[in-house]
Amino acid sequence: MLTLSNVKKSFDSREIIKGVSLQIERGESFGLLGPNGAGKSTLISMICGLIPYGAGEIRIDGKVVGKQLKEIKQIIGVVPQDIALYPSMSAMDNLLFWGKMYGLSGKAAKIRAQEVLEIVGLADRAKGRIETFSGGMKRRINIGAALMHRPQLLIMDEPTVGIDPQSRNHILETVKSLNEQGMTVIYTSHYMEEVEYLCKRIAIIDEGKLIASGTKKDLSNRLAGGTVLKLTVDSLHPLFIEELKTLNSVEKVIVKPGEEIDVHLHSKMEMVAEVILLASRSGIHIHNMQLQEANLETLFLQLTGRTLRE
Amino acid sequence: MKSLLIAVKDAKIHLKDRKAILMMILMPILLTAILGSALKGVMGGGSMPETVLGVYSPESNAMTENIIQTLEAEGLAITVERAGTEKQLMDWMEKKEVHVGLVLPEGWGVDTDRAVIIPIIGQESSSLIIQQMIETFAQMSQTIEHATKTVMTEAAVMSANGAEIDMATIQYELAESVEKVVNEQKIYVIEPAKEESVSSMQYYAAAMAAMFLLFNAMVGAKSFHQERKTETLSRLMMTPTSGHSILAGKFIGTFLFAWVQFLFFMGATHYLLQVDWGSSNLQVFFITFFYSFAVAGLSMIVAAFTTDEKMADVVGSMGVQVLALLGGSMLPLAVFPEALRKIAMLTPNSWALTSFTSIMTGTDWSALWLPAIVLFGVGILSIFISSFRLRAV
Numbered sequence: 001m002l003t004l005s006n007v008k009k010s011f012d013s014r015e016i017i018k019g020v021s022l023q024i025e026r027g028e029s030f031g032l033l034g035p036n037g038a039g040k041s042t043l044i045s046m047i048c049g050l051i052p053y054g055a056g057e058i059r060i061d062g063k064v065v066g067k068q069l070k071e072i073k074q075i076i077g078v079v080p081q082d083i084a085l086y087p088s089m090s091a092m093d094n095l096l097f098w099g100k101m102y103g104l105s106g107k108a109a110k111i112r113a114q115e116v117l118e119i120v121g122l123a124d125r126a127k128g129r130i131e132t133f134s135g136g137m138k139r140r141i142n143i144g145a146a147l148m149h150r151p152q153l154l155i156m157d158e159p160t161v162g163i164d165p166q167s168r169n170h171i172l173e174t175v176k177s178l179n180e181q182g183m184t185v186i187y188t189s190h191y192m193e194e195v196e197y198l199c200k201r202i203a204i205i206d207e208g209k210l211i212a213s214g215t216k217k218d219l220s221n222r223l224a225g226g227t228v229l230k231l232t233v234d235s236l237h238p239l240f241i242e243e244l245k246t247l248n249s250v251e252k253v254i255v256k257p258g259e260e261i262d263v264h265l266h267s268k269m270e271m272v273a274e275v276i277l278l279a280s281r282s283g284i285h286i287h288n289m290q291l292q293e294a295n296l297e298t299l300f301l302q303l304t305g306r307t308l309r310e
Numbered sequence: 311m312k313s314l315l316i317a318v319k320d321a322k323i324h325l326k327d328r329k330a331i332l333m334m335i336l337m338p339i340l341l342t343a344i345l346g347s348a349l350k351g352v353m354g355g356g357s358m359p360e361t362v363l364g365v366y367s368p369e370s371n372a373m374t375e376n377i378i379q380t381l382e383a384e385g386l387a388i389t390v391e392r393a394g395t396e397k398q399l400m401d402w403m404e405k406k407e408v409h410v411g412l413v414l415p416e417g418w419g420v421d422t423d424r425a426v427i428i429p430i431i432g433q434e435s436s437s438l439i440i441q442q443m444i445e446t447f448a449q450m451s452q453t454i455e456h457a458t459k460t461v462m463t464e465a466a467v468m469s470a471n472g473a474e475i476d477m478a479t480i481q482y483e484l485a486e487s488v489e490k491v492v493n494e495q496k497i498y499v500i501e502p503a504k505e506e507s508v509s510s511m512q513y514y515a516a517a518m519a520a521m522f523l524l525f526n527a528m529v530g531a532k533s534f535h536q537e538r539k540t541e542t543l544s545r546l547m548m549t550p551t552s553g554h555s556i557l558a559g560k561f562i563g564t565f566l567f568a569w570v571q572f573l574f575f576m577g578a579t580h581y582l583l584q585v586d587w588g589s590s591n592l593q594v595f596f597i598t599f600f601y602s603f604a605v606a607g608l609s610m611i612v613a614a615f616t617t618d619e620k621m622a623d624v625v626g627s628m629g630v631q632v633l634a635l636l637g638g639s640m641l642p643l644a645v646f647p648e649a650l651r652k653i654a655m656l657t658p659n660s661w662a663l664t665s666f667t668s669i670m671t672g673t674d675w676s677a678l679w680l681p682a683i684v685l686f687g688v689g690i691l692s693i694f695i696s697s698f699r700l701r702a703v
């Protein structure tokens with residue numbers, strides 16, 4: 001469906017996208033995870049032909065983006081990062097306008113707008129002006145506008161930024177069901193939970209480079225010591241620390257001020273018991289114990305030394 | 311087709327914007343009512359200005375009495391007050407009891423000293439009319455004198471030759487010389503008088519239309535920046551629509567709204583303020599077409615040379631005010647000195663304004679071609695210049 005080969009882009013001689021290659025299959029839901037400023041929006045702008053790419057090639061359905069732009073634009077629906085709607089117009093009028101801009105006739109646009117309003121769950125607010133809507137409702141119409149022309153490929157650029165959890169869940173469910181009905185989805189976010197929930201395959205982007213990509217399973221296999229057992233103890237016995245390090249499942253041990261120990265584990269549960277056993281043998285009291293499981297956030301932290309949202 | 315969608319969408323958005331409605335539609339109607347009635351004194355409530363003329367002439371002879379009668383009699387709405395001394399006249403002027411002062415020096419006549427005309431500030435247009443009257447009068451006197459001389463000479467020559475006096479020749483020559491002067495007079499008196507003959511309400515209706523349609527240049531540019539800011543412009547670019555079609559859509563949108571605004575204004579001034587827009591609506595619409603075109607072009611210029619809404623707002627409203635002032639939308643063009651009138655011709659609104667006022671008093675289609683071409687040129691040039699900068703949206 002979509003192929004990126006070694007795509008690059010510079011703004012004012014600063015390289016923003018540093019050679020990205022990707023392949024997305026038809027019907028897939030693909031997650032693009034990365035912190036603010038990673039280059040997600042830039043990448044999307046290039047995919048939908050809004051800005052030219054500096055080097056490499058982007059193909060959609062075998063067509064090169066930049067050459068057969070009109071046909072490509074008809075295939076894809078883009079949900080921009082910002083609410084790109086006309087605030088003084090009603091939800092219905094906005095949807096009609098965008099539908100017609102994709103070549104829908106007046107009648108077809110009306111029928112489709114009604115469907116789309118059902119999909120995003122705002123059928124009862126069709127006549128309401130966008131400016132009177134809550135953030136979540138605006139986001140939903142923002143998505144709706146991209147669905148009017150029944151795109152085969154839906155590209156969403158952080159569609160849930162700054163909204164209430166309820167709207168967010170509604171959006172996530174909407175996207176999931178669209179994908180289940182056969183729409184190819186590219187979902188961009190800096191919330192790893194969203195990407196984890198929605199997407200089978202994920203790429204992590206940072207500073208214009210893909211630093212990891214694959215299925216969720218691929219990625220968690222790449223995690224070394226992703227699960228962290230956080231202990232707070234009464235005393236830091238050097239011998240206990242040494243013995244901890246010799247345990248099979250332990251990747252590394254980090255001692256922190258305030259009698260805290262972070263034990264990074266290769267695998268989880270079965271090894272927790274071992275650690276507790278060792279502590280009691282060494283006569284050490286555990287005041288507090290917390291198990292932090294591996295996720296994309298930890299993977300990102302491990303790969304870059306930074307958190308996703310800093 | 312896509313351009314039209316964008317244009318209609320834009321016009322609808324403007325119509326929903328209360329601030330825009332207030333400024334673009336209600337304001338000009340209000341201003342026309344206020345300025346039109348406030349300046350009735352200056353501009354003339356009817357077709358001609360009402361002027362109090364103070365006259366001082368030390369000598370009372372046939373010439374002076376004649377000119378004073380002429381000034382009073384021409385239906386010019388001029389009231390003549392005669393001052394006993396020059397000082398009295400100056401007093402009147404100081405107290406503004408008269409609008410224009412006229413001194414006819416001793417021995418004033420056709421070949422002698424010119425009359426001194428002293429206008430009070432703000433009454434320059436009235437003094438202009440009086441000056442024309444006096445010059446016309448002088449010309450007329452010259453004609454009569456010339457005619458008399460011709461008759462006398464002819465008669466003398468013929469009688470000296472012993473021939474019969476040929477009345478036919480004399481008649482012919484007389485008719486010719488009088489005709490010449492009368493024709494000149496027509497050009498001289500009637501044409502400038504035409505300009506003056508709209509009422510103040512009519513003048514300001516035309517002036518406000520010209521001024522407030524100009525605001526579309528600002529509104530259009532702002533809508534462009536707004537679309538850029540809210541990323542609806544990016545979204546438009548993601549639809550299968552070319553950049554040119556989008557620009558054309560924005561252009562047509564501004565053009566359309568200018569029309570809506572004008573039609574509303576014309577209707578309101580006609581029905582509420584009884585403004586007579588002349589006998590040919592077709593001519594009015596003809597000029598409106600080209601003026602809207604020019605204004606839509608200017609909106610592209612403002613959009614191209616400003617970076618955001620705020621800047622477009624500042625540049626636009628300042629530009630409109632300067633153009634309005636220079637182009638006769640605030641003060642009547644008639645009170646402008648010659649040099650400023652020339653400068654006024656550089657403003658598109660003055661072309662629209664003078665076309666509207668001449669349509670109001672009745673004009674030939676042939677007189678409207680030049681303004682139409684000028685306005686069309688402004689539009690085309692604007693599109694051309696802005697296209698270089700707006701291409702990289």
Ligand SMILES: Nc1ncnc2c1ncn2[C@@H]1O[C@H](COP(=O)(O)OP(=O)(O)O)[C@@H](O)[C@H]1O
Pocket residue numbers: 011012016034035036037038039040041042043
């Ligand atoms: N038009 C532009 N000109 C210059 N720099 C840009 C432009 N667009 C984006 N950038 C820069 O590119 C980087 C990536 O931006 P973006 O793609 O918006 O990141 P993300 O969407 O992942 O938050 C940022 O550092 C941003 O400042």
Ligand SMILES: [Mg+2]
Pocket residue numbers: 037040041042081157158
């Ligand atoms: Mg972004």
